[in-house]
Amino acid sequence: xxxQITLALSKGRIFDETLPLLKAAGIEVLEDPEKSxxxxxxxxxxxxxxxxxxxxxxxxxxxxxxxxxxxxxxxxLIEHSADWGGxxxxxxxxxxxxxxxxxxxxxxxxxxxANAVRQGSRLRVATKYVNIAREFFAAKGVHVDLIKLxxxxxxxxxTGLADAIVDLVSTGNTLKANHLVEVERIMDISSxxxxxxxxxxxxxxxIRRVIDAFAGAVGKG
Ligand code: PRT
Ligand code: MG
Numbered sequence: 001x002x003x004q005i006t007l008a009l010s011k012g013r014i015f016d017e018t019l020p021l022l023k024a025a026g027i028e029v030l031e032d033p034e035k036s037x038x039x040x041x042x043x044x045x046x047x048x049x050x051x052x053x054x055x056x057x058x059x060x061x062x063x064x065x066x067x068x069x070x071x072x073x074x075x076x077l078i079e080h081s082a083d084w085g086g087x088x089x090x091x092x093x094x095x096x097x098x099x100x101x102x103x104x105x106x107x108x109x110x111x112x113x114a115n116a117v118r119q120g121s122r123l124r125v126a127t128k129y130v131n132i133a134r135e136f137f138a139a140k141g142v143h144v145d146l147i148k149l150x151x152x153x154x155x156x157x158x159t160g161l162a163d164a165i166v167d168l169v170s171t172g173n174t175l176k177a178n179h180l181v182e183v184e185r186i187m188d189i190s191s192x193x194x195x196x197x198x199x200x201x202x203x204x205x206x207i208r209r210v211i212d213a214f215a216g217a218v219g220k221g
Contacts, residue, residue, distance in 0.1 A: 003203045005048045005210060008067035010055035014191060017098035018071050024220055025213030047206055056080075059194060063089050068199040068207055074189045075103055075129060075168060082131035091200060093211055094193040096218055102171040103132055106159045107183040114182045116163065117142055126156035127166035128190060136166070138185050154178040 009015045010034050018214070022029060028044040033052045043051040053061050058072040059080035072080075105125075107113045116123060117140070126147040127133045137144045147162055154174060156162040168181055169175060169191065192212055200207050 002046070003206060005069070005203065005206050006067040007048065008053050008058045008070035009050055010058060010060045010072075010107065011052055012055070013099050013216050014055060014071050014073070015052070017169065017191070018096070021098065021214060021217040025120070025210070027210075027213070030071045037175075039194050059090060059188060062194045065196050065199060067196070068203065069193060069210060070099075071191050072194055073099060073101075073191050074187075075099050075132070077192055077194065079131050081128055089197050091195040091197045094194055094214055094218065096191045096193055096214065097191075099191045101189050103129060103166060103186040104162055104169045104182045105136075105167070105186065106154075106157075106168055106175050106180040106182050107164045107206035109121060109179050109181050111157065111163060123164055123191060124162040125164045125166060126153055126162035127143065129166050132186060133166040136184075154180060172207075 009018055015033060017030060026045070029041050029050055031041045033036060039052045041052065043050060051061070051067055054071070056076055058068055058070040059077055061067040062070040062116065063084065104152070107187060120143070122143045122145060124147060125133055125137070125144045126149050128149055128151070130146050130148050133144070135143065140186050147156070149150055153167040154164040157180060158178060166186065172182065175182060193211065195207065195211065
């Protein structure tokens with residue numbers, strides 16, 4: 001019997017945008033995680049199953065072997081690796097070119113960011129991405145106090161919690177709706193396939209097959 005391969009995905013945009021790639025790779029997910037409460041989903045390939053985890057937990061699942069493979073945003077992957085001293089055990093074979101966005105600095109439209117940076121004032125920055133933000137401002141030589149948030153970053157400058165935020169931007173509509181402006185673009189983001197290195201050794205053949213199928217599917221897109 002084929003060894004079971006487990007792929008970790010998060011609900012929402014990662015699942016939605018991975019689905020067509022899986023389909024092109026000949027793997028159909030047989031249940032809809034938005035409709036079912038199940039966390040383990042069967043696929044059209046008896047040897048492959050999908051587990052639904054929180055987006056920020058995908059690298060953790062794959063690193064510890066709770067899943068053999070996973071799909072995760074580069075943002076999440078960088079933060080995870082910084083917290084874990086390099087993301088040991090995570091092999092990153094493929095840019096899936098889905099769920100694209102960027103990590104940016106944004107401030108209130110009436111905040112003079114350039115001037116604050118020029119004057120060397122200490123900036124209060126709210127973000128979920130403390131490692132990315134710390135490294136970015138350190139490289140610029142800007143002193144920052146980082147405030148860790150888990151969501152609704154846009155609210156921080158509006159309430160006086162912070163001068164600036166570091167957050168993901170895609171269309172820019174969320175910033176605009178909250179009277180914020182993007183003042184720096186830190187990095188471009190897309191989703192990556194990550195693989196547990198030990199699993200790749202133990203189940204080389206079936207995992208390689210899934211990686212190659214994904215690679216073929218990305219090529220077609
Ligand atoms: O929601 P939850 O807390 O469970 O987890 P999560 O927010 O980490 O997951 P999810 O599904 O929202 O995002 C998963 C991944 O999708 C992220 O890690 C990114 O790699 C990628 N991605 C791509 C995005 C966006 N685009 C995006 N626009 N993730 C979030 N957003 C949010 C952004 O944070 C902001 O609030 O959308 C808003 C901005 O969008 P625009 O279009 O208005 O600019
Ligand atoms: Mg979200």
